[in-house]
Amino acid sequence: MGDFDGPGDVFLADCPARLAVEVIADKWSVVVLYALSRGSRRHGELVELIGGISKKVLTQTLRRLQDYGLVGRRAYAEVPPRVEYELTELGATLIDPIAILTQWAEHHGDAILAARPE
Template sequence: MTVSNEVSVLDRLLTNGILASACPTRVVLDHVTSKWGVLLLVALSERSLRWGELRRVVEGISEKMLAQTLRTLEADGLVHREVTATVPPRVDYSLTPLGTELVARLLPLMEWVADHADAIVGDRT
C-alpha cells in the first residue's frame, strides 16, 4: 500500500483499520499492549532470559500468565523460544528481529510513562 506523506498519521491508521473492530491490527495491538505482553517484551529488550529470570523480573506474573503470554508472543513471531537439550533442558526466550523492531517503538512510550507516572497518579487526590 502506498501512502502519501500528505496523509495524516490518524488518517493512515483509520485507513489501515486500526480503530475498526475485527481487523488484524486490533488483534496484534491487544497482544502487544496486554498487561503482561508489554512488560515481557521490555524485559527481553536487552538480552535473552530464562523462564525463572522472566518470572523474577516481571514481578507479579503467574506461571499461567507467563506461559500463555509467551505462547502468544511466540506465535506472533515476536519472541523466540530456544530449547537446549541439557539435563534438565534449558529454555531461553529472546526477541526476534520483528520483536526488536517493535520494542524500539515501545521503549520511548515506557520511558515516558515511567517518568510521568507519579505525577499522573498523584493528580488523583
C-alpha cells in the same frame, strides 16, 4: 479519514493493525518484551526479573507472543532441559516504541496516580 489514513485502520474490527495493538497492549506483553530486549532469558529468570507476574501468566504471555511471531523459544537438548526465550526480528522492532512509552510512564506515573479518584 484524515490523520488516521495509513496502512491500517485500528477502528475496523478486522484490521491487522488493531490485532497488533491488542497483542502488545496486554498488561504483561510490553513488560515481557522489554525484559527480553537485553538478550535471551530463561523462564525462571523472567519470573525473578518481572515483579508481580506469576509463572502461569508468564507462560501464557510467552505463548501468545510466540504465536504472533514476536518471541522465539529455543530448547536445548540438555539434562536437565533448558529453554530460553528471545525476541524475534519482528519483536525487536518494538523495543524503541516500548522504550519511549516507558520513558513517558516514568515521567508521568505520579501524575496518573494523583489523578485517580480516591
